Amino acid sequence: xxxxxxxxxxxxxxxxxxxxxxxxxxxxxxxxxxxxxxxxxxxxxxxxxxxxxxxxxxxxxxxxxxxxxxxxxxxxxxxxxxxxxxxxxxxxxxxxxxxxxxxxxxxxxxxxxxxxxxxxxxxxxxxxxxxxxxxxxxxxxxxxxxxxxxxxx
Numbered sequence: 001x002x003x004x005x006x007x008x009x010x011x012x013x014x015x016x017x018x019x020x021x022x023x024x025x026x027x028x029x030x031x032x033x034x035x036x037x038x039x040x041x042x043x044x045x046x047x048x049x050x051x052x053x054x055x056x057x058x059x060x061x062x063x064x065x066x067x068x069x070x071x072x073x074x075x076x077x078x079x080x081x082x083x084x085x086x087x088x089x090x091x092x093x094x095x096x097x098x099x100x101x102x103x104x105x106x107x108x109x110x111x112x113x114x115x116x117x118x119x120x121x122x123x124x125x126x127x128x129x130x131x132x133x134x135x136x137x138x139x140x141x142x143x144x145x146x147x148x149x150x151x152x153x
Contacts (some may be wrong), residue, residue, distance in 0.1 A: 007061035008034045009137070012044045012077060014069055021122065022064060025129035031137040035059055038111030045080055052084045060090050061137050065112075067096040067103060075106060082111040089143040093132055 009026065013019045019037055026035060038044035044073075051059050058090045063081065067074035074094065081087055092105045106117045116132065117127045136142075 002056065007059055007142075008036045008105060009046070009133075010036050010047065010060045010063045011040070012038045012063065012064065012065045012069065012074065014039050017124075018066070018118070020131050021126055022133075025126055026133050027138075028126075029087075029130050029133045029138065030138055031133050033137060036060075041074060043071075044077050046083055048077075048087060052086050059087060061090060061142055062133075063090055063092045064132070065092055065094050065096075067094060067098055067107070075094040075103070078107060078110045078112060090153045091136055091140070091142070093136065094128075095132070123129065 011022050013017055013022065023035060026033070035045065038047055056059050056153045065078060066071070069077070072080075074096065078092060078094070081090070081092060088111075091113045092111065093115045093116065094112045095118055096103070097118050098104075107115050113133070116128060119128055
C-alpha cells in the first residue's frame with residue numbers, strides 16, 4: 001500500500017451518529033488511514049489552515065464533508081479548501097441531507113469531487129459510506145498531496 005494512502009481522512013460532520021457510521025464503514029472496508037474529525041465548519045477551516053502549513057505527507061487523503069454545519073457551513077468550507085494552493089488536489093466528497101440540485105451544482109462548481117445524498121435508513125447509509133471509502137481509499141490512485149508552483153530558471 002502506498003504511503004499516500006496513509007494520510008488522514010478528514011470527516012467534517014456535526015452529528016455523532018453520522019460520524020460513528022462513517023468510522024464503522026472505514027473499519028468494515030479495511031481502510032488503515034487515521035481519521036480526524038471536525039464538528040463544525042470553523043474547526044474544519046482551522047485544521048485546513050494547519051494542514052496547509054504542514055508537510056505534504058500530512059495533508060488529507062480525503063475529506064468527507066457535510067454541508068449543514070454549525071458556524072461556517074460546508075459550502076464555505078469547500079470554497080475555502082479549494083483556495084488553499086497546497087490542498088487543491090485533496091478529493092472532497094460531499095455527503096449531505098440536501099437533495100437540492102442547486103446545492104449539488106454549487107458544490108461541483110466549487111470543486112467537489114462527488115456529491116451524495118445521505119440515506120435515511122442506517123443500513124443504506126452505511127452501505128453508501130462503505131462504497132465511498134472503498135472507492136476513494138482503496139481503488140483510486142490518489143494525487144500527490146502537495147502542488148507547488150514550478151520555478152523556472
